[in-house]
């Protein structure tokens with residue numbers, strides 16, 4: 219059986235803090251060899267989980283998320299545990315964030331050490347870790363065939379903020395080069411760039427945008443992998459930037475064709491438009507190279523790359539990396555942040571970049587990816603009426619299902635069997651595990667998935 223007892227201490231502590239009763243849970247444990255799919259439903263309303271959610275958490279939390287009855291308490295590597303002491307294989311990594319796994323010892327050490335030195339000092343002054351992270355990102359990016367003109371980094375706290383900075387930098391560039399009319403952007407159908415007003419304006423999903431219109435004007439939505447649709451929206455006079463995910467994450471794990479990206483670069487050059495690659499989900503090793511754009515020839519690289527998620531392994535941090543061409547239009551005071559580049563986050567970011575670029579980390583990602591893809595292909599072949607295709611690159615993978623299949627039911631079944639997975643657009647189940655996920659967790663997790671699809 220896949221479920222294990224976890225320490226009851228964390229629950230007991232929360233129960234004490236919240237005044238809930240503490241009971242020892244009686245899930246049997248058998249030494250694990252192969253999963254045997256003993257299904258356990260999500261915690262009931264009467265359980266401590268149910269009581270905590272309904273009495274302590276939900277009534278006081280803004281209604282922005284739909285969540286199952288699951289309260290996560292701790293994790294180690296690619297395994298995560300809930301308040302009911304259930305153990306799960308984690309194929310979500312907090313939505314492509316915990317790239318080195320949960321409770322990574324190196325990060326724990328940095329958190330302790332740096333918190334005893336300096337957590338925050340604002341951008342009124344320089345600090346060592348922020349400078350070190352900025353220079354490391356530039357040098358490692360060049361070593362790994364990334365952004366060939368990489369020159370400067372702006373540090374912030376999330377993916378949305380990294381994109382917000384990118385959009386502002388492109389606006390500034392457009393205004394400097396073409397005056398007040400060169401302020402428009404091109405984005406792509408099914409892309410996701412964040413929820414602030416700027417990032418939301420280039421995230422053309424009616425579900426996210428409709429409640430908040432009017433958004434920023436002058437945004438054109440082109441079709442991914444369709445250069446004609448970009449040509450129709452671009453003009454030298456009006457367009458200042460194009461923002462694109464080289465592999466769309468939320469939108470359904472959709473890869474952009476290399477030929478399309480090459481043509482897109484050329485088009486941007488012809489119209490003096492900045493090209494922004496949002497690598498917040500697909501960057502920092504997830505594609506199997508340091509950057510998704512590391513697969514492309516140098517001359518086709520973008521002008522701006524945004525990153526976040528994996529950079530902090532769960533600590534909130536984001537960054538916008540630019541070329542000298544962009545740096546040249548920026549002045550003191552154009553942008554800023556209180557927390558961005560704080561010594562604690564920056565030191566964690568440096569550690570993560572070191573780990574990802576240390577041999578053979580990237581090689582291993584590709585081996586793990588091959589293992590995933592082989593099994594996903596086999597699942598697709600044995601379920602041709604349900605599964606349409608396997609998508610993605612590295613450890614940003616997707617399984618697209620036929621329209622009549624309710625993938626939320628599969629996600630639920632998997633959870634009940636001890637596997638956490640997430641969905642993406644186009645009826646796709648998305649796999650974004652820790653980049654160092656052990657082979658055993660891949661095998662066990664995909665066995666659970668196969669079982670739940672076949673049911």
Ligand SMILES: Cc1ncc(COP(=O)(O)O)c(C=O)c1O
Nearest residue numbers: 376377378410411412467498499
């Ligand atoms: C490609 C992409 N861009 C931007 C974001 C927004 O990042 P954050 O949630 O850190 O603000 C996300 C988050 O899922 C993303 O996947």
